[in-house]
Amino acid sequence: MSESTTTSTNHTEKATMDQRLSSFFTKLDRQLEFRSEKQEFKAKDLPVTYDLELPIPITQSGSTIKYRFKTDGSDIAFGAFVRRVKSKSQSSEVPPNPNPYNSTQMTEETELLPIDRVDSHVSPITGVINCPPPPCVVSLVFDNHYSWFSDKSLTYHAILVPPSEVVAKRAMSKRLSTIAANASVDVKEATARMGKSVRTAKTLEVEVEELEEELKRKREALERAKGEEEYLRDRVTFRERQMVGVKERLERIEKEIEEAEKREMEEEREEGGEGGKGGERVERGEI
Secondary structure, X not given: OXXXXXHHHHHHHHHHHHHHHHHHHHHHHHHOOOOOOOEEEEXXXXXXXXXXXXXXXXXXXXXXXXXXXXXXXXXXXXXXXXXXXXXXXXXXXXXXXXXXXXXXXXXXXXXXXXXXXXXXXXXXXXXXXXXXXXXXXXXXXXXXXXXOOOOEEEEEEEEEEOOOHXXXXXXXXXXXXXXXXHHHHHHHHHHHHHHHHHHHHHHHXXXXXXXXXXXXXXXXXXXXXXXXXXXXXXXXXXXXXXXXXXXXXXXXXXXXXXXXXXXXXXXXXXXXXXHHHHHHHHHHHHO
């Protein structure tokens, strides 16, 4: 990896870390804000065929929900549960503000009040719920599935009561201490793993260098083998073509030899015939 590439990667990692820290503290500071205002949720003569869910976001520790509701016509089933966004790490990381109706977020539910039928048509039902630690959503559930063929008219009034400032600040302090303690544990675990990773990296660096040297030798051997292959391929082609040329010339020479032998034989026969006739004339002259 070149120096410029390494520098660019380091800048990117630093920017990513800064962004993560900025997001962490932004969410944390928002959740540590103390709000003394009460929040009210109410509706009158609301028809309920199957069920109705009233979600109440909880952002401060020590909050309580006071509720009161009644129905006209008949009873209804009532209960409450808490929905919390699942987070990979809820120790030193601050989970996002939960949106229980966002299908892209994984949520887990815990029952606070079991759903049970109540005589809300006889007299108003009241109660108080001590909210679990934030961030979460407490949902009040009005269930009419058992009597869906008969609509119920529901009137409810719920108040989210924040804790006193002292209680809220103590809860914040406790939460910050927990986050700091969990972060400290995580640092120790990560440091121990990092030491092992450093040793492994050094060992692998040596092995990689050895492999690179071996690869270099193999590449050089490969180049030599390719060069020899090319030389021998040319040599074979040269010899094959040489053999073809020599064979053609050999055949031609053999044919020329054959033709020359025929000519010599004919010449010898011709010379032999003429010599025989002259001899007879000499003999006759002598007689």
